Amino acid sequence: xxxxxxxxxxxxxxxxxxxxxxxxxxxxxxxxxxxxxxxxxxxxxxxxxxxxxxxxxxxxxxxxxxxxxxxxxxxxxxxxxxxxxxxxxxxxxxxxxxxxxxxxxxxxxxxxxxxxxxxxxxxxxxxxxxxxxxxxxxxxxxxxxxxxxxxxxxxxxxxxxxxxxxxxxxxxxxxxxxxxxxxxxxxxxxxxxxxxxxxxxxxxxxxxxxxxxxx
Amino acid sequence: xxxxxxxxxxxxxxxxxxxxxxxxxxxxxxxxxxxxxxxxxxxxxxxxxxxxxxxxxxxxxxxxxxxxxxxxxxxxxxxxxxxxxxxxxxxxxxxxxxxxxxxxxxxxxxxxxxxxxxxxxxxxxxxxxxxxxxxxxxxxxxxxxxxxxxxxxxxxxxxxxxxxxxxxxxxxxxxxxxx
Numbered sequence: 408x409x410x411x412x413x414x415x416x417x418x419x420x421x422x423x424x425x426x427x428x429x430x431x432x433x434x435x436x437x438x439x440x441x442x443x444x445x446x447x448x449x450x451x452x453x454x455x456x457x458x459x460x461x462x463x464x465x466x467x468x469x470x471x472x473x474x475x476x477x478x479x480x481x482x483x484x485x486x487x488x489x490x491x492x493x494x495x496x497x498x499x500x501x502x503x504x505x506x507x508x509x510x511x512x513x514x515x516x517x518x519x520x521x522x523x524x525x526x527x528x529x530x531x532x533x534x535x536x537x538x539x540x541x542x543x544x545x546x547x548x549x550x551x552x553x554x555x556x557x558x559x560x561x562x563x564x565x566x567x568x569x570x571x572x573x574x575x576x577x578x579x580x581x582x583x584x585x586x587x588x589x590x591x592x593x594x595x596x597x598x599x600x601x602x603x604x605x606x607x608x609x610x611x612x613x614x615x616x617x618x619x620x621x622x
Numbered sequence: 623x624x625x626x627x628x629x630x631x632x633x634x635x636x637x638x639x640x641x642x643x644x645x646x647x648x649x650x651x652x653x654x655x656x657x658x659x660x661x662x663x664x665x666x667x668x669x670x671x672x673x674x675x676x677x678x679x680x681x682x683x684x685x686x687x688x689x690x691x692x693x694x695x696x697x698x699x700x701x702x703x704x705x706x707x708x709x710x711x712x713x714x715x716x717x718x719x720x721x722x723x724x725x726x727x728x729x730x731x732x733x734x735x736x737x738x739x740x741x742x743x744x745x746x747x748x749x750x751x752x753x754x755x756x757x758x759x760x761x762x763x764x765x766x767x768x769x770x771x772x773x774x775x776x777x778x779x780x781x782x783x784x785x786x787x788x789x790x791x792x793x794x795x796x797x798x799x800x801x
Contacts, residue, residue, distance in 0.1 A: 442714045448735050458771055497736055501743040510721050576706030584723035589714035610722050
């Protein structure tokens with residue numbers, strides 16, 4: 408990415424299993440839902456009858472008051488009483504999707520991006536200037552869209568790119584190990600380096616053809 | 623003959639009540655109709671007069687005051703959602719680190735949650751037992767009432783989940799129930 412406008416440097420072959428899988432919306436949906444749910448903690452709690460800090464005494468005698476009979480003021484039907492079936496303490500909705508489904512979701516998301524012309528492959532993420540306007544101009548001339556996800560094979564990114572992209576919230580940098588279905592779908596375009604593509608293909612195909620019982 | 627006159631007046635009142643016409647003017651059954659702000663257009667009818675005595679409030683508080691610096695209770699001000707803020711832009715990062723990474727890390731190791739809920743999903747009793755096992759010594763010192771309440775809750779839940787459950791066996795050869 409040395410110049411603002413793109414230059415064709417060559418042609419590479421993309422593996423059809425990684426970038427050419429038939430689309431499956433249900434797998435993508437499962438992945439996105441899992442990503443939300445497995446880390447979510449619900450901190451709601453309603454106090455039950457036993458948690459209330461109130462007197463346990465019978466408030467008035469059984470008969471003769473003209474009131475409804477009551478054994479304690481902590482009952483659910485009383486005002487300021489406990490709740491029987493409310494949310495009980497912090498709870499988690501943790502579960503793990505199988506590795507098969509997760510890597511299939513990644514493959515489908517990548518194929519979708521490629522099929523819709525939102526995938527671009529680049530030699531490296533080095534740009535000549537750290538000016539954020541240079542990056543904006545580059546993205547505008549190449550018609551890369553509103554939000555771009557730059558993927559490199561390592562987590563140490565070039566200085567200029569990091570400084571320029573930090574000014575924008577919609578241009579984000581990720582290493583290959585950080586890829587996930589939600590981020591791929593959230594960003595309009597996906598820009599990957601050659602090294603990242605090779606590493607990603609190797610990892611996904613390895614997982615796909617793994618003969619492991621506990622995948 | 624007073625009983626006769628009284629009887630006649632009473633009968634007249636009964637007759638007036640049964641007829642339920644708005645023109646009866648007797649003291650006993652004064653009819654009051656509700657005053658609707660917007661009368662219903664024909665052919666829709668409004669309910670007839672009755673003795674409920676509903677009176678609509680024409681004054682609903684008046685218009686809001688002007689030129690006063692106090693806060694007016696209204697809808698909350700609109701806040702723009704930061705979809706590309708620091709946390710939301712790269713939401714979901716490292717969720718496939720066990721597939722795409724080079725180390726032994728799993729997404730379960732990267733969760734941020736209370737210690738007894740990290741990568742754990744269970745019902746209330748299981749959660750409470752785990753909490754007391756991991757943090758019970760701390761809770762006993764700092765929150766003794768909560769400590770006691772938790773153990774009582776665990777006991778209650780154990781009985782609720784495990785006792786007085788299961789279908790009673792019927793239609794067995796012989797009358798003795800064999801478990």
